[in-house]
Amino acid sequence: MNNPPDVSPDPSEHEEYAHNVQKHVRGYLMVGAILLAFTAITVALSYVDFGARKANIAVAMLVATLKAGLVAAIFMHLAAEKRLIYRILLFTGFFVLGLFWLIFLAWYDYPVFR
Amino acid sequence: MDAATSLETHPHAAEHEHHELGWWRKYIFSTDHKVIGIQYGFTGLIFLFFGFSLMMLMRWQLAYPGQALPEIGKFLPHIFGPNTMPDGKMTPDFYNSLGAMHGTIMVFLGIVPLAFAAFGNFVVPLQIGAPDMAFPKVNMASYWAVFVGGIVMLTSFFVPGGAAKSGWTSYVPLAAVADTGPGHLPIFNGQTLWLIGFIFLITSSLLGAINFIATIIQLRAKGLTWMRLPFFVWAQFVTAFLLLLAFPPLEAGIIMQLMDRVAATSFFMPAGLVVNGAAMQISGGGSPLLWQHLFWFLAHPEVYVLILPGMGIVAEILANNSRKPLWGYKSLVFSVLTIGFLSFIVWAHHMWLTGMGSAVSAFFQTTTLIISIPSVIILSAFFISLWGGSIRFTVPMLFATAFLPMFGIGGLTGIPLAFNSADLYLHDTYYVIAHFHYIVAPGTIFALFAGIYYWFPKATGRKMNNFWGKVHFWPTLICMNVIFLPMFLQGMLGMHRRWYDGGQGWTLSGEHVWGLTGFQWNTPISWAAWIMGLAQIPFIINFFWSIKHGKKVNDNPWEATTLEWTAPSPPPHGNFITAPIAYRGPYEYSLPGRDRDYTMQNEPVEPSERVRRKTAEPVLV
Amino acid sequence: MSSLALINEFLGQPPNASSHGYQIDHILEFCHWFMGALFLGWSAFFVFVLIRFRRGRHPVADHRGVRSGISTHLEFSVVLIEAVLLLGFAIPLWAKRVNQFPPGKEALLVHVIGQQFNWNFHLPGPDGQFGRRDVSLVSNSNPIGLDSNDPAGKDDIVTLGELHVPVERPVIIELSSKDVIHDFFLPDMRIAADAIPGSLIPMWFTPIKTGTYEVICGQLCGLGHYGMKGTLAVDTPADYQAWLKERAELAGGAQSAPPAPSPTPGG
Amino acid sequence: MEIPYTVSTRPDTGLWNAKVGIWLFLASEVMLFGGLFSAYIFLRLDAPPGMWPHGLLNVPVGTMNTAILILSSVTVVLAWAALKMRRYRAYWWYMLATISCGVIFLTVKLAYEWPQKFEHFGAYIKPEALGKYEQYLGNKHAAEKDLPPRLEITGHLHNRAALNDPNIKEYEVALDPLNADPTNPAMDRPHFFPLPVTDKIAKIEKEDVERATMFLPTHSAYFASYFTITGLHGMHVLGGVLVFIYMWLPVSKKLYQRNPEHLANRVEVAGLFWHFVDLIWIFVFPLFYLL
Numbered sequence A: 001m002n003n004p005p006d007v008s009p010d011p012s013e014h015e016e017y018a019h020n021v022q023k024h025v026r027g028y029l030m031v032g033a034i035l036l037a038f039t040a041i042t043v044a045l046s047y048v049d050f051g052a053r054k055a056n057i058a059v060a061m062l063v064a065t066l067k068a069g070l071v072a073a074i075f076m077h078l079a080a081e082k083r084l085i086y087r088i089l090l091f092t093g094f095f096v097l098g099l100f101w102l103i104f105l106a107w108y109d110y111p112v113f114r
Numbered sequence B: 001m002d003a004a005t006s007l008e009t010h011p012h013a014a015e016h017e018h019h020e021l022g023w024w025r026k027y028i029f030s031t032d033h034k035v036i037g038i039q040y041g042f043t044g045l046i047f048l049f050f051g052f053s054l055m056m057l058m059r060w061q062l063a064y065p066g067q068a069l070p071e072i073g074k075f076l077p078h079i080f081g082p083n084t085m086p087d088g089k090m091t092p093d094f095y096n097s098l099g100a101m102h103g104t105i106m107v108f109l110g111i112v113p114l115a116f117a118a119f120g121n122f123v124v125p126l127q128i129g130a131p132d133m134a135f136p137k138v139n140m141a142s143y144w145a146v147f148v149g150g151i152v153m154l155t156s157f158f159v160p161g162g163a164a165k166s167g168w169t170s171y172v173p174l175a176a177v178a179d180t181g182p183g184h185l186p187i188f189n190g191q192t193l194w195l196i197g198f199i200f201l202i203t204s205s206l207l208g209a210i211n212f213i214a215t216i217i218q219l220r221a222k223g224l225t226w227m228r229l230p231f232f233v234w235a236q237f238v239t240a241f242l243l244l245l246a247f248p249p250l251e252a253g254i255i256m257q258l259m260d261r262v263a264a265t266s267f268f269m270p271a272g273l274v275v276n277g278a279a280m281q282i283s284g285g286g287s288p289l290l291w292q293h294l295f296w297f298l299a300h301p302e303v304y305v306l307i308l309p310g311m312g313i314v315a316e317i318l319a320n321n322s323r324k325p326l327w328g329y330k331s332l333v334f335s336v337l338t339i340g341f342l343s344f345i346v347w348a349h350h351m352w353l354t355g356m357g358s359a360v361s362a363f364f365q366t367t368t369l370i371i372s373i374p375s376v377i378i379l380s381a382f383f384i385s386l387w388g389g390s391i392r393f394t395v396p397m398l399f400a401t402a403f404l405p406m407f408g409i410g411g412l413t414g415i416p417l418a419f420n421s422a423d424l425y426l427h428d429t430y431y432v433i434a435h436f437h438y439i440v441a442p443g444t445i446f447a448l449f450a451g452i453y454y455w456f457p458k459a460t461g462r463k464m465n466n467f468w469g470k471v472h473f474w475p476t477l478i479c480m481n482v483i484f485l486p487m488f489l490q491g492m493l494g495m496h497r498r499w500y501d502g503g504q505g506w507t508l509s510g511e512h513v514w515g516l517t518g519f520q521w522n523t524p525i526s527w528a529a530w531i532m533g534l535a536q537i538p539f540i541i542n543f544f545w546s547i548k549h550g551k552k553v554n555d556n557p558w559e560a561t562t563l564e565w566t567a568p569s570p571p572p573h574g575n576f577i578t579a580p581i582a583y584r585g586p587y588e589y590s591l592p593g594r595d596r597d598y599t600m601q602n603e604p605v606e607p608s609e610r611v612r613r614k615t616a617e618p619v620l621v
Numbered sequence C: 001m002s003s004l005a006l007i008n009e010f011l012g013q014p015p016n017a018s019s020h021g022y023q024i025d026h027i028l029e030f031c032h033w034f035m036g037a038l039f040l041g042w043s044a045f046f047v048f049v050l051i052r053f054r055r056g057r058h059p060v061a062d063h064r065g066v067r068s069g070i071s072t073h074l075e076f077s078v079v080l081i082e083a084v085l086l087l088g089f090a091i092p093l094w095a096k097r098v099n100q101f102p103p104g105k106e107a108l109l110v111h112v113i114g115q116q117f118n119w120n121f122h123l124p125g126p127d128g129q130f131g132r133r134d135v136s137l138v139s140n141s142n143p144i145g146l147d148s149n150d151p152a153g154k155d156d157i158v159t160l161g162e163l164h165v166p167v168e169r170p171v172i173i174e175l176s177s178k179d180v181i182h183d184f185f186l187p188d189m190r191i192a193a194d195a196i197p198g199s200l201i202p203m204w205f206t207p208i209k210t211g212t213y214e215v216i217c218g219q220l221c222g223l224g225h226y227g228m229k230g231t232l233a234v235d236t237p238a239d240y241q242a243w244l245k246e247r248a249e250l251a252g253g254a255q256s257a258p259p260a261p262s263p264t265p266g267g
Numbered sequence D: 001m002e003i004p005y006t007v008s009t010r011p012d013t014g015l016w017n018a019k020v021g022i023w024l025f026l027a028s029e030v031m032l033f034g035g036l037f038s039a040y041i042f043l044r045l046d047a048p049p050g051m052w053p054h055g056l057l058n059v060p061v062g063t064m065n066t067a068i069l070i071l072s073s074v075t076v077v078l079a080w081a082a083l084k085m086r087r088y089r090a091y092w093w094y095m096l097a098t099i100s101c102g103v104i105f106l107t108v109k110l111a112y113e114w115p116q117k118f119e120h121f122g123a124y125i126k127p128e129a130l131g132k133y134e135q136y137l138g139n140k141h142a143a144e145k146d147l148p149p150r151l152e153i154t155g156h157l158h159n160r161a162a163l164n165d166p167n168i169k170e171y172e173v174a175l176d177p178l179n180a181d182p183t184n185p186a187m188d189r190p191h192f193f194p195l196p197v198t199d200k201i202a203k204i205e206k207e208d209v210e211r212a213t214m215f216l217p218t219h220s221a222y223f224a225s226y227f228t229i230t231g232l233h234g235m236h237v238l239g240g241v242l243v244f245i246y247m248w249l250p251v252s253k254k255l256y257q258r259n260p261e262h263l264a265n266r267v268e269v270a271g272l273f274w275h276f277v278d279l280i281w282i283f284v285f286p287l288f289y290l291l
């Protein structure tokens, strides 16, 4: 899904741009509806027993990630953003994961004796 | 911003901007990057001096433990409260406060505001040919945040119990139980104020970092491609990223520690603590190591925040005074990017002794050693740059050249620390203190002095006095080494940092090394520190005197090549009369076949040059 | 190897007294030789350049400067030496420290509990069993909260500030803390580890020289940090037995109180 | 010279300044919440059995708040799209809707959810006394069903004075349904609609209690992270609302008339922040309310 184009400074072309944006609006409404539906699904799923607590957590996080992905891709226009923004986010993602992963490693790598 | 920024679509809006701003808007609540840079500069210098003064007090206690400090000692209790230095004798708590606040103030209120914010603000927009920072109002906000943070930190000296006293690292549970209980106020106590002040300092750094990055990305002048940026700009760019991404996890940690103190949570405290003989009433379930991870996740990148701007300054001055391009510009840029990247994954080398297993320690040892390589590359490139130059020893150049071996000593002594089996012995001894002070004191501080002497003419239109500059340089260089070299010996003896009695009570510091015992070495160190204090007087006087009475100079007194020297001195609001265009790289010194030994970045490429040097093709954006 | 020992002595490191300490010292020595060589090499170059290319002697700079790739070779050798130090020495050494504890019977196991501002040592006594400990039992006369109802703890030895161990026998220390983080550092044994409340951190060493050694608290732990000193006495086996006996008699008398904790509680 | 690219885009990056700025800011926010969430994960993994409570929050209210935030995210893009189409009135209404959503969210949180927790009381029983209170804890039943052990008795504290008065020797607690009827299989899972406190009163001797507090941050690692993370999130919501109010006030109209694209850019930037706040909540909701 592409972003609506910038509005042209020339007022005579305005009509066409307005029309273009209008098309996107429908998309936004649909994404909103999907998000609401997903919320309901998360709540419902949390009352289903998947056997292990871990499984429940995994499912809930999966749905949350999907939702977050939708917000980021559509509402925040990340689906079609400039390269520079992707780069910044790529770095950030790398460092957050590094933070999580390395603390996690350190947590479980303590010397055991006996 | 409104009126100014909508200019593009409504040219007449500019008229609003050109009315005279009042005194307050012009000098205090200014949005001009140069004024803000100078504000940062003064703030940083004052805190640097304050942090230094705290240190000089500590050095008395270390050299003459338990003895009353003459004269000043009688006077200090009136300022800091009766429990700090009764009868002029320092109490252990006050010593710990001084140490913690010396570290905090030097790092976060001295060097960061000066090296990153002041030089970054003043120089970067000029060097990239921009009229200002991308977000002037945010810029002003970031200065005022640091100001408030500084005030909060200062206030903490005057609350009951005194300032924070658990080290600049504020390790929990010590920090969580410090300054609590009878005699302490709930919010107005040292540690809580330290945390609150820190939130302001973090806010300031984050806003500043966003501004710097956006400015460098968006406001580069026409033709100023990435590979034509002065190395200083690159250094600031990477530094800004370090601050932007490393500070927030510490902010999270600070918020949690604040909660531990004011809402009695136990993010960082396990159950079953017995403090002062009584079991603590907390839920437990927290982990002291979590704090250390969050702290060092920032604090390691932070040490590169302390050094990279310094390296940037040194690079500019070396090129300028050897009259020759920096050697290996591309590898310099690549190295600084690598350092920035790697500095996020080495932090646990500060935690070797926390019971780390073999896998994790192997990982962090490896990354720590890898990160030393780009530093070696940078230093080598600087050294090699001097070869074949025509070196003039101006005052900035003196400081910049001294930076190199001093940083070298500091960096090299990081290597034994990087091996956890060697650090096992050296951890938290004076060896570590000497290691990092060699980098931040004769390293970064020298770079800052160099930068001040170098860009002073741009900010004021006048030059600082040469002779007094040299009088400042030589004693400072000598004293720095007399202070920090013996600390390596003390560290090898096993003497530890944060020892209130300077090691007097330990048999191990009674051992002789190089003619004195470990403890006795404290005395020459302290005297050198005080003499170095005196050596700063010529600088301070020279600095203030030259603002009004220094020798007037033209816009480019050092005959430099980068864009800031094309602007008037001092530059007007908006910096450049017309937008500059860069046609060439940043260090075109001593180009063959020219009558001047420097060619500025905005000098168009001549046809004759074009044949010879394909790279000089102007790239216009 | 002994010729290498020069630097450490030159810098004032006290003599080593544990079996693995030589390896630590060797790493330190290698590092210092390596650093020294780099420093001297660079300094020589540096001083030469500053003199040779000063303006008075060399008025016109050369735009291109150095053309050779010597720096690449230098950087490569730095990488190589660091890699050797890391893979050849540092990583295996640490793996031995944390993964290969001496077998239980051979070693002497001691629990060490840090507190502001002293070290508590807890030995299992003749039965080889540690008694149960519980924070809720901690009091002035029972600084480590030993459960007096637990039969395993009846003969336990608890001392404050002073530990005796026999020479030539591995000692395993299990570190913990009652209040804040401390760091148990035995400079002469080349061994140290943090005592962190909420965790148990093991470390081990084998003393090879009798004598009395200082235990340093290496982590800021409050106003008494500078004086948080312990003593490690490495005895001949006979002396050690004598000490054990004396201690056991003390312990026999209904948990007789060791001296009260240090008078300067921290906060 | 004036600052370029405040409204138009720079050719080589394709971006205007504030867009770069906001994304950098969001990057730092990712790291901030990343730090908090990593702390949450480690506290939770480290929690001993029975020490990480479940089902203490009000799921319907949480769900409603989630829906409200999602709605507000939709209205804010619509407001931006309206500006792009140069329909100021529509923009004004969408903005009002967004602001209202934010205000409702905060009100629910601060006036209802948090105070409700502050009213609740819990007492952790000492390990040696667990047997004595078996009728309220039902640990045998829990063990049979493979549920984590129950160490805490919760409900409303009748004699509030007991919290501070050392002379009062016991707590009188109007029990939560779980503690009132612990062996009822219906209590094995948290309920969707929270059940009201029963009128069954339990007397718990202070002697047997390890720790007793209201449901405040100090209660447990769970509530500590709940209040810290939702509190910080709430402050972000508040910040967003204030910015939106500024953009909705008449001053925005002036900017609109002067340079509509500039206003649209500002709304886009504020909207990006708002979506991010929504995105954080999307993770907070299942982590604290459901799992």
Ligand code: HEA
Pocket (backbone or CB within 6 Å): B169, B303, B304, B306, B307, B349, B350, B368, B369, B371, B372, B373, B375, B376, B379, B380, B404, B405, B407, B408, B409, B410, B411, B412, B414, B415, B417, B418, B419, B423, B426, B427, B428, B432, B435, B436, B439, B440, C038, C039, C040, C042, C043, C046
């Ligand atoms: C600006 C600050 C700065 C910088 C740049 C560094 C750089 C390095 N640091 Fe340092 N460090 C600190 C500041 C800094 N450090 C501080 C403040 C602490 C203590 C914190 C505390 O506990 O309070 C610390 C502590 C510290 C520790 C923990 C010690 C302990 O607590 O036990 C370790 C361990 O690995 C370490 C390693 C390193 C390494 C490998 C580098 C490498 O990046 C160094 C690479 C550089 C080189 C290898 C030099 C290369 C130079 C040449 C080759 C040229 C030589 C030329 C001549 C001599 C003429 N440092």
Ligand code: HEA
Pocket (backbone or CB within 6 Å): B042, B045, B046, B048, B049, B052, B055, B058, B059, B099, B100, B102, B103, B104, B106, B107, B111, B166, B167, B168, B169, B306, B433, B437, B440, B441, B442, B445, B483, B496, B497, B498, B499, B500, B529, B532, B536, B539, B540, B543
């Ligand atoms: C950037 C960081 C920085 C800097 C620059 C310094 C500078 C100095 N430091 Fe410090 N230090 C730390 C960071 C720093 N330090 C930290 C983090 C710790 C650990 C704290 C802890 O234990 O938690 C520490 C600890 C520390 C100790 C150990 C204390 C202990 O463990 O008990 C000692 C001991 O001597 C010491 C000494 C010094 C000295 C002599 C200087 C000198 O080099 C100072 C030189 C300063 C100047 C020369 C100032 C010049 C300023 C001016 C001239 C201003 C002019 C003003 C105007 C023009 C308006 N420092």
Ligand code: CUA
Pocket (backbone or CB within 6 Å): C114, C115, C116, C117, C181, C182, C183, C217, C218, C219, C220, C221, C222, C224, C225, C226, C228
């Ligand atoms: Cu215990 Cu320092």
Ligand SMILES: [Cu+2]
Pocket (backbone or CB within 6 Å): B299, B300, B303, B346, B347, B349, B350
């Ligand atoms: Cu580091």
